[in-house]
Amino acid sequence: MLDFPRWKIASIIGVLLIGILLAVPSLMPETTAKQLGLGFAPRINLGLDLAGGSHILLEADTADVAKTRLAAMEDTIRGEMRRMSPQIAIGDISTANGALSFFVRDPAQVDAAVEKIRTLTAPVGSTGQRDWDVRVVDSTRIVMTPTKGGIDQFVNQAMEGATDIVRKRIDALGTKEPTIARQGADRILVEVPGVGDPTQLKALIGKTAKLEFKLVDTQADPAKVAAGQAPVGDQILHYENGAPIAVVRQAIITGADLKTAKQDYDQNNEAVVAIGFNSRGARSFAETTQQNVGKPFAIILDNVVLSAPRINEPILGGSASISGSFTVQSAQALAISLQSGSLPIALKTVEERTVLASLGADSIHAGVIASAIAVVGVVIFMFVTYGRFGVYANLAVIINVLVILGGMALLNATLTLPGIAGFVLTIGTAVDANVLINERIREERRRGRNVIQAVELGYSEASRTIFEANVTHAISGLIMLILGSGPVKGFAVVLLLGIATSVFTAVLFTRMLVAIWLRRARPQTIHI
């Protein structure tokens, strides 16, 4: 027990010193740390509930994916069948009930059509399954259904693309250290610290930003348009105010051909979004505008018609401006959304938590005060109860607090509000080990053992109990870490770290202090 070779003392103190030093940068403001040349040192991150900011969980509309796929396949089939030689005439094409179905006019061409269609499908995974199921019904009707594997694969690709695009859009906002991460099959978690008002953020990330230019069908019968009946090859869309308009289904140009988008002002000093096309887009835009001078075309964003200006002259430069009822802010947001590309899949906010930075600051302030008072209270209580041994335990607790902070900095852990509670709780529980040891020493003294024996037994007998008790604590901590979300995880991290460090400080470190004292003073009796 009294055997504490020098190397052991040195390594215990060394480990604790490292832990304490690691905590130092986190205790000062970031700017101060940078000034002192400590900018490289690991720091504790503050959770959104302490730093203020927004936590947004987006979920993809997977039901929409099947629809999008069907629509895309419809276009492909129309095109491919027309391009076949000899051309295959098809009719009655529909995408009802989650399946694409059409009939082949000439029964002799059914086999050729099916053969062609099979080349349009792709294998999924390694099971030999394909992304589309192709069947022939009533000998002339072909029915195509997307398979589950196909949809899953598409969702996966779309989610990867969507995550990238969301990241681009948030980076364009220039906020500090945003987190954008995919969660599960169909979710994206966005965490942006320090944003007081998430409205702009949400407007930015949730917008699909699918831009299309389509010719307006001026021949359409207004009565039928009002009734929602589209002429062949047309579709009915609506203005923002709900008024219907018939446009040609085939787009002149889409957002995919966009090169630049930025907020600008028009001659009336209204906010607009100025866009520029790539060379392919510019060419096709020039061609169409040349052929359709005098006719209006619709500028469509996410299936809503923003405006339908008349083509006064051919637009050859490959640039245009989108006007609508924009504010400078909303025009900026749209420009960022367009520039980053349209989302391949619609995203919906399913969870959002926004904390004002001032509330976070209040929480930190209150947390620090509560922790300080807790430490002082426990220190006094331990001292009046155990005297010298209480002082040792107190030293251990104070060092433990710093080492936990250092450990958190090292792990780059996030401190949350429940984490502060975990911290205070750890202050209370950390002395438990010393209480166990000291009570045991008291008991052994009462049984008449001498000082050295009592201390030795106190530590050895209590150590086993301490270990077992802490294992159960660790179990509940681990479960919180695995199953908990956000703030609860922060609590679990502090709790687990506290368990690990408190065993070290409360058992090993105090034992060293006691051993050194016993060796020096050789007391015949002890106050405990």
Place this chain on the structure above:
Amino acid sequence: MRLLKIVPDNTNIGFVKLRGWAFGLTLLLTIAAGVLVGVRGLNFGVDFVGGVSIETKFDGAAPLGGMRHIVDNLGVGQAQLQPFGDGTTVDIRLPVPHSTDEGATNAMVAKVEAALKAQYPSVRFNQVQTVSGKVSGELVQKGVLAVVVAITCIALFGIVRFEWQFGVATFVSIFHDVLMTLGFFALTQLEFDLNIIAAVLTIIGYSINDKIVIDDRIRENMRKYRQMPLGELIDLSVNETLPRTVMTSLTIILALASLLLFGGEVLRGFTAAMILGVVVGTYSSIYVSSSLLISLGLDKSRFRQMAAATDKKKAGRDRAERIAPKR
């Protein structure tokens, strides 16, 4: 200097004899807690029922009546206003708008903010949380799973490390602790949110900690006093560990009380739950779990075999140490 002794030396309280009363009282309280949860229900936060929660903060006392009038006339659905803390903070709870339009929630919050700001310019929206029904359903599932897994794992640990009776006794008393905590939340109608699950798990961990210390002492004493009747042995063990049990509970309550008083509004429910948990956990360690061992018929003879086996191992280790003396 005279040192403080909260629990006098060599107490000899007949806990085991009292267990009839203790079981009766415990049963009564547990049933009461269960009924309370069943009848009054828990005041679930948006985490678990979904919805929009807006925490509004005023410089002075919140004008609850005026706020209610304003919010009710906005046509944003059934609103619940809940003041908390010193009366300057009010939680406005609204249903998530049905509209599939992405901006609907934003628009609703903006509408409420504009209307309140018009009347009360000093109001601040400290915190806005929106949880959809789907996510809240998942959070409920995860929370329940976490608690069940925690109780099971810890009971299993008790069985592996000790005897099955220890595991069962621990399981029963933890169940009791959790139910009492739920009863407390049903009684006070404090908001039950995600953080409270963390509190419940911590209570479980803490409560076990206490029981393990006592169980460990019982095991040790079984080895030491092989002829002592079980009842006496348990009493001895509980009494021997009593100073530690009380001391630890007090230090933890001391730390938590500082958090309750100075730690701010947001953590209040969480801290209250934990303090209650510590008290209940200490009670159940002393009165429920140890006494339950007798009723479950802990078999001392099996234990003696186990003890003998460990003694043998220990003797072997001692010999090894003698052969290779420590420097």
